[in-house]
Amino acid sequence: MIMMLNARSRASVKAGANKFFIDDDMFPQTIDVIRTRSKPLGIELITGKYTEIIFNESFFGALVQYPAASGQVRDYKSFTEMAHATGTLVGVAADLISLAMLVPPGEWGADIVVGSSQRMGLPMGFGGPHAGFLPQKMN
Secondary structure: OHHHHHOOOHHHHHHOOOEEEEEOOOOHHHHHHHHHHHHHHOOEEEEEOOOOOOOOOOEEEEEEEEOOOOOOOOOOHHHHHHHHHOOOEEEEEEOOHHHHOOOOHHHHOOOEEEEEOHHHOOOOOOOOOOOEEOOEOOO
16 A cells, blocks of 8 residues: 555645555455554545445555455456556455466556465464565556
8 A cells, every 4th residue: 555655646646646445355454454554644545345436536546355355256357447547556465376376466457466475384484474475567
């Protein structure tokens, strides 16, 4: 979220774009962390279904879970295209092992992907509590 906030265009900053969308089918602990981090930064969180959100120039970013917390594998391509049409960046919290079978988020337009490699069997002291990954699209 903070990376997307800092990556806003000059026009978005001038326009005061401060809304961040979170799909409601994300892990609750992820939503809680985002809520905590957004308050001191003045970010307005909008939660809801990814199929119902309507983006405008007041949004700077969005985050979805892949696969979703419910276990569903969703096609976020049209969601990402709709977000990008208004200059909104799209982040994905992804399960690393699932990406061996699923379409990689970069192929459907995700700008940032985050996740943990704990499921790869790394011990708890390896790289912090556990190693994570954070690829981003370079323009």
